[in-house]
Amino acid sequence: MTSSFDFAPLFPAGLPAPSARWTGLAKYSFVGGNNDSEQLPLEGLIEATTSALQREGRSLATYGLAHGPQGYLPLREFLVTKLKRDAGINCTVDDLLIVSGSLQALDLVNATLLTRGDTVIFEQDSYQGSLTRLARLGVNVAGVPLDKDGMRMDVLAATLADLKSRGIRPKYIYTIPTVQNPTGSIMPESRRTELVRLATEYGVPVFEDDCYADLVWSGQRPPAIHAMSESGGVIHIGSFSKSIAPALRVGFIVAPWEVMSRMLALKTDAGSGALEQMVLAAYCKPHFASHVPALTRALRTKLDTLMEALNEQFGTAAEFEEPKGGIFLWVKLPEQVDTLKLYQAALAAGVSINPGPEWSTDKSHSRSRLRLCFASPTHQQIREGVAVLAEVCRKEFGVPARSANVEKRA
Amino acid sequence: MTSSFDFAPLFPAGLPAPSARWTGLAKYSFVGGNNDSEQLPLEGLIEATTSALQREGRSLATYGLAHGPQGYLPLREFLVTKLKRDAGINCTVDDLLIVSGSLQALDLVNATLLTRGDTVIFEQDSYQGSLTRLARLGVNVAGVPLDKDGMRMDVLAATLADLKSRGIRPKYIYTIPTVQNPTGSIMPESRRTELVRLATEYGVPVFEDDCYADLVWSGQRPPAIHAMSESGGVIHIGSFSKSIAPALRVGFIVAPWEVMSRMLALKTDAGSGALEQMVLAAYCKPHFASHVPALTRALRTKLDTLMEALNEQFGTAAEFEEPKGGIFLWVKLPEQVDTLKLYQAALAAGVSINPGPEWSTDKSHSRSRLRLCFASPTHQQIREGVAVLAEVCRKEFGVPARSANVEKRA
Incomplete structure (x- = not known):
């Protein structure tokens, strides 16, 4: 729909920036609060x-x-x-x-x-x-x-x-x-x-x-x-x-x-x-009372897959506390990683993450942190997505120095 | 739930007045945009x-x-x-x-x-x-x-x-x-x-x-x-x-x-x-294309019932243009009727109406007007509700001078 009418002079001051057109979910989507579709009752x-x-x-x-x-x-x-x-x-x-x-x-x-x-x-x-x-x-x-x-x-x-x-x-x-x-x-x-x-x-x-x-x-x-x-x-x-x-x-x-x-x-x-x-x-x-335990059991196995994949791909470069429930993991990468930049580079490679500074009142504390939602991707997507993320992170920031993939290929 | 905590000092200036507790729909409800439940597909x-x-x-x-x-x-x-x-x-x-x-x-x-x-x-x-x-x-x-x-x-x-x-x-x-x-x-x-x-x-x-x-x-x-x-x-x-x-x-x-x-x-x-x-x-x-004509035919018969009931109960005291569609009728009563007051009295008698001043930029023009939604009540509720409304209006404002009910009883 084309419009020659110019609405811009009518917008009040202080409007948020316009949204970009939606381009779909990333191939490996670790963002937002999406849930495990297999567990939907x-x-x-x-x-x-x-x-x-x-x-x-x-x-x-x-x-x-x-x-x-x-x-x-x-x-x-x-x-x-x-x-x-x-x-x-x-x-x-x-x-x-x-x-x-x-x-x-x-x-x-x-x-x-x-x-x-x-x-x-x-x-x-x-x-x-x-x-x-x-x-x-x-x-x-x-x-x-x-x-x-x-x-x-x-x-x-x-x-x-x-x-x-x-x-x-x-x-x-x-x-x-x-x-x-x-x-x-x-x-x-x-x-x-x-x-x-x-x-x-x-x-x-x-x-x-x-x-x-x-x-x-x-x-x-x-x-x-x-x-x-x-x-x-x-x-x-x-x-x-x-x-x-x-x-x-x-x-x-x-x-x-x-x-x-x-x-x-x-x-x-x-x-x-x-x-x-x-x-x-x-x-x-x-x-409800019987559905929720089944859901959390499934989510817990996905968390295990994610933690395993991070350990395998990032080694000690990725630090995290094991969460006591939920659908996300809060990950700390080495200081040189700027997760706002990592977010852009990862997205270009098909992996979406939530960069830490968007989830914190302290941007310097959260600069190298990111949030990964593990409920929505499959176990295989989790493993593949983390591998791609590690590869992007290594290219952009030099860490992890050698990812598991590289070692395996060597 | 009782609360001894006093929230009032925390409310910012300019909040709308607090809502009253909900007490249910009136017995004869002519308000809002409720529709004909019989026509729901x-x-x-x-x-x-x-x-x-x-x-x-x-x-x-x-x-x-x-x-x-x-x-x-x-x-x-x-x-x-x-x-x-x-x-x-x-x-x-x-x-x-x-x-x-x-x-x-x-x-x-x-x-x-x-x-x-x-x-x-x-x-x-x-x-x-x-x-x-x-x-x-x-x-x-x-x-x-x-x-x-x-x-x-x-x-x-x-x-x-x-x-x-x-x-x-x-x-x-x-x-x-x-x-x-x-x-x-x-x-x-x-x-x-x-x-x-x-x-x-x-x-x-x-x-x-x-x-x-x-x-x-x-x-x-x-x-x-x-x-x-x-x-x-x-x-x-x-x-x-x-x-x-x-x-x-x-x-x-x-x-x-x-x-x-x-x-x-x-x-x-x-x-x-x-x-x-x-x-x-x-x-x-x-x-959709077949449902809507069936719905409008049913609504049209309810409008006819409403207009008949108004003519019978209010006579010339109720003036209106026949609407070309929709679910409501905009009614003009004689000048002495204040529909904000009529609203209160009617509600006490079990009839809810939308008083004109709430639906107009000109409160004096709309003072004696009201909106009646005819989609939700049954044909019988329309007839009974309008009779009650006329009775309330006569008691409060002297019009209609003699309602149909009264003549019938006489």
């Missing part, structure tokens, strides 16, 4: 869809299935049970809002609490989508470093004290405590207790993003921070993207009515997709 | 869902089904064919963006073009959701009155000239030309030509909202304004909410790449619901 979803539609499909003629702006009631009922069982959260259907993926949850929480010039506290390495939203909103982000148990409480305490001394009350402490993105750590219960104590002391809400929390290798997770707070100063969000299917776009928020009523006033989309809510409710009630 | 949707999931359900494990940020390709392909056939629009799949209902289309177009203090031109009586969005954005709205053929071109010309003389270039002219909301008029082709001419002369884009355009009694509609513009200065949006099911939340935008690339950068939701896009594509390709 297809037969169960088909059965759930058919039964839900036969039973109450005609209600699709009414916005929100006439269940109100907080979402389809049976899905909220499932979540009440699931959140109690898995995360220790005591809530009712009135405390739950179904949203169009946890990205809409981020937008609604941010719109309810933030304005330009505000400050929030983040884990130093964190989810790109959360970081880019704050940059667009003009909000300052104070990063707190992580160790193998998640956000460091000594630095959080110092950060809160420092901000207070400068008259700044942060709007929230954002944490992904259960399978942290990108590090894959799980914050132990004792540290959660300390986090709640500090947040209460300083009067700062905790924004708990639990969207990967179903995917824990051991099947055991600590109680949610939401469940441990006596004051109720916690907003908890989650998603079905990682446990069932990302393309469905269904997430949720647990929040007190004071916040919920404000978010509802900002959610002007006439409800999130109702068919997807119906399907999830019908599928999850009987099947 | 349930068997066809079940069949489409099953076949689509069996064929390519595993792609739900990948965001956007790996079809990129503009949406599921087969649905865009259907729309290319449909828009050409029904509306005369020549576009390709690259000109189309699938969105989460046309409400997201409004948000994306507004975010791409508007900033606080801007001016846009609207039909004087228009869609509430569009008007409230502009109020929140701090954008000035110049209303142009309608007659039975839609927006008046003489007033539009004068408005454009007046704004230009004051150095104001409006960001767009928003119109619902094909089954206008709330008046139900269809703008004839000659007037569309004049609108395109004026928009081109003043360098103002047309924002064409065609979300009701499938529901025309005659089955014949004029070409879209998008199809008539040679400059390409038209953004066209539409929806499946009125033709298939509102709860699915699937709409679309047709726009040149200059605008599309900006909207894509603002659409940070990781794609709209993919299952709903798959279902619509599978259903619509074989069935």
Whole structure:
């Protein structure tokens, strides 16, 4: 479609740069939160869809299935049970809002609490989508470093004290405590207790993003921070993207009515997709508890393949902590590797990666790091893709000095 | 869930008022864009869902089904064919963006073009959701009155000239030309030509909202304004909410790449619901062209029931133009009726209506007007609801002086 009309003079200042045209996924795609298509519970979803539609499909003629702006009631009922069982959260259907993926949850929480010039506290390495939203909103982000148990409480305490001394009350402490993105750590219960104590002391809400929390290798997770707070100063969000299917776009928020009523006033989309809510409710009630362990077992084997491939191809040049669950591995390469440059060169060779600086508040700390999602590629694609990545990295940065492939060929 | 944590000091200035708790639909509900549940093509949707999931359900494990940020390709392909056939629009799949209902289309177009203090031109009586969005954005709205053929071109010309003389270039002219909301008029082709001419002369884009355009009694509609513009200065949006099911939340935008690339950068939701896009594509390709005439025939009989009931219950106190399609009737009551007050009293009696001032840029013009949606209630609910409404109106405002019910009882 050609257009001679010039829209450019009409664009307001501050728009993000235009998107490039989409050119498809890379041959070896280690980016984003795509999941293992072999583990998608297809037969169960088909059965759930058919039964839900036969039973109450005609209600699709009414916005929100006439269940109100907080979402389809049976899905909220499932979540009440699931959140109690898995995360220790005591809530009712009135405390739950179904949203169009946890990205809409981020937008609604941010719109309810933030304005330009505000400050929030983040884990130093964190989810790109959360970081880019704050940059667009003009909000300052104070990063707190992580160790193998998640956000460091000594630095959080110092950060809160420092901000207070400068008259700044942060709007929230954002944490992904259960399978942290990108590090894959799980914050132990004792540290959660300390986090709640500090947040209460300083009067700062905790924004708990639990969207990967179903995917824990051991099947055991600590109680949610939401469940441990006596004051109720916690907003908890989650998603079905990682446990069932990302393309469905269904997430949720647990929040007190004071916040919920404000978010509802900002959610002007006439409800999130109702068919997807119906399907999830019908599928999850009987099947969620058995589906998730099967999924995590499959993901765990892919993680093993990825770690093996990295060890084989990169040797000691690739360092990582073994994640406790999830779909990604956070990898440290030698200092000379700039992963933003590696990203470009790898893409040209058919391998897509998430470069570290996009997933961190500290660009120098994350300069040589990258995130690899292992859920979507097959075992063979993982092995081949890592080999290509090592070859590109060697050509561009001289490391790994000799990759496994080269040695084998020699 | 009780919370002792006080979030109120954290809320930024300018948040909308908190929502009230949802209390369910009224017994006689004439509000919103809910549709006729009997006409929902349930068997066809079940069949489409099953076949689509069996064929390519595993792609739900990948965001956007790996079809990129503009949406599921087969649905865009259907729309290319449909828009050409029904509306005369020549576009390709690259000109189309699938969105989460046309409400997201409004948000994306507004975010791409508007900033606080801007001016846009609207039909004087228009869609509430569009008007409230502009109020929140701090954008000035110049209303142009309608007659039975839609927006008046003489007033539009004068408005454009007046704004230009004051150095104001409006960001767009928003119109619902094909089954206008709330008046139900269809703008004839000659007037569309004049609108395109004026928009081109003043360098103002047309924002064409065609979300009701499938529901025309005659089955014949004029070409879209998008199809008539040679400059390409038209953004066209539409929806499946009125033709298939509102709860699915699937709409679309047709726009040149200059605008599309900006909207894509603002659409940070990781794609709209993919299952709903798959279902619509599978259903619509074989069935859309036969489903819509059956739906409009059923809607037309409900309109007849509504007009009969109004004539019977309100007599000459209720004035209206017969709409040329759609799902609502725009009714004028006598001057003494304040429909904002009528709304409250009627709701207490179990009847919900849309009061005129919420659907208009001119509160005095619309003070005694109301919008009634006739698609969702049954024929019997329409008759009973209108009788209750007339009784409430008579008690509150003295009109209709004697309702049909009273005469019958006498």
